[in-house]
Amino acid sequence: MSAPPPDSDLPAGAAPGAKTAPPRSPPGLIDRLRGFLGWKHAKLGLRATVAAVAAYGLAYGLALPNGYWAVLTAILVVQSTIGASLSVAMDRAFGTVVGGVIGVAAADLAGPSVPLTFVALAVGVLLTSTLAARYASFKLAPVTVGIVLLSDPTHAEPLLSGLHRVMEIAIGGVVGVACAILILPERALVNLFPHCATALRLSGRLLELGRDGLLGRGLDPAVIDRLNAGARKALRAADARVADARAERVGRLSSHADPAPVVRTCRRLWHSVIILLRGADRPLAEPLAARIGPHLDAAVTTLRAHMEALAARLDGGEAADFGQTVAAARSAVAALEAEAERLNAEGALDAASGETLAALFAAVSASSHVEENLEDLAARLDEVTGAEG
Incomplete structure (x- = not known):
């Protein structure tokens, strides 16, 4: 009986006759578009479109001379979340009012005089730009000064010009915020927590590398x-x-607790991991590594699992065995601390160098701090999500 022909299409190292998965076809145009544009982007586009049309309709109905300012403001105000839209709307409102008041005053003082207009423009922009440099909320004030001061060269009705500008910005701001609240709204936490989850997962990987x-x-x-x-x-x-x-909390559009402690705890946890990394470039001596290694492995493994469980919660999921994950991490860290104390009591560390001792106890201390910060992070997260619910 003759031998079967060789499987020339098998990958290197595969056994002859083994079945291989069919090659994947390159992604089509629809798949690429789905990866590039998601439902989140479509919702923002819809909100901005409705806001632009509504703002223009109101400006046209009120016969405002420059209704495009209402449209531009509405588009700029509409952001990915309600809180971001409120922040942009307040910034534009502050900047417009301050710039409008200064622009009207400057136009009144300058009158039809061209030289005085130059002086008024310089003084008005200097004042508002300095204010905007100190407070970002007033960054639109210098622009409004220029528009109010120069939009009517005769300066016949600077007060009316300023009122028109304020009304146009106000209409755009109100429409933009209304669309953010009413049309497929998203809370700020939806965009905040995934960043914390990313930092948590990266910290877990750093912890493993340090180990x-x-x-x-x-x-x-x-x-x-x-x-x-x-x-x-x-x-x-x-x-x-x-x-x-x-x-969102100030505007009473959300009942969740302040999420800042969640972010601070994530940063504190990352700093605890960095403590372990500082001595990780100097490996422990073989006998010491053999004693402490299994305990350090167990601590890092369970801590990483705890991080992943919390990251899943931050991403909107829930770990089914979260309580077991917490207990395993706490037990493993306690065993690591006990082994370090045992080594010290036995005199196994007497001959170790200062660098070795510093690296060892930095790892033990960092593991303990990471475990404490993870429990604190879970508590802070419960406060925010519990209040929201």
């Missing part, structure tokens, strides 16, 4: 730098959205 370095399994500084940069970026993004969540 591996300490136990002599290798350490790549480039990977650590990349993960640290990602955690830092995620936490900064979460910080930026805390103000949006607070705006």
Whole structure:
């Protein structure tokens, strides 16, 4: 009997005759569009469209001379969440009122004189730009000064010009906020918590890398730098959205507790992981690593599982065995601390160098702090989600 022909299409290392999965076809145009544009983007587009049309209709009905300012304001005010829309609307309102008042006063003082107009423009922009540099809420004030002061070269009716501008901005702001609240609304926490979840997962990976370095399994500084940069970026993004969540609370559009403690606890946890990393580039001696390694492995594994469970909650899910995850992490960290104390009591650390002792106890302390911060994070998260419910 002749041998079967060789399976020339098998991947390297596969047994002859083995079945392989069919090659994946490249993603089509529809799949690419789904990955590029999701339902979240479509909702924002719908809100902005309705806001623009409604603002223009109101401006046209009120016969405002420059209704496009109402349209532009409505589009700018509509953001991905209610809190962000409120923040933008308040900023534009503050800037418009202040800029309008200063612009009207400058136009009255300058009159039809061109030289005085130059002086008034310089003084008005200087005052409002300085104010905007100190308070970001007034960043529209210099623009409004220029519009009110220069829109009517004769300065015949500067007060009316300023009132028109304020009305146009006000209409756009009200319409934008109304659309954010009424048309498929999203809370600020929807955009805030996923950033915290990202920071938590990256911290878990950093914890594992620090453990591996300490136990002599290798350490790549480039990977650590990349993960640290990602955690830092995620936490900064979460910080930026805390103000949006607070705006919802001030406007009584949400009943959740202040989410800032959640972000602070995530940052504190990340800093605890960094403590372990500081000594991870100096592996422990083999006898010491053999004693402490199993306990450190267990602590890091359970802590990482705890992080993943909390990250799932931050992403809107719920871990079914969350209580068991918490208990396992607490038990493993306690065993690690007990082993470190046992090594010290037995004199196994007497001959260790200062660097070794610092790295060992930094790892034990960091594990304990991570476990404490995880429990604190769960409590802070319960406060926010419990109040919201």
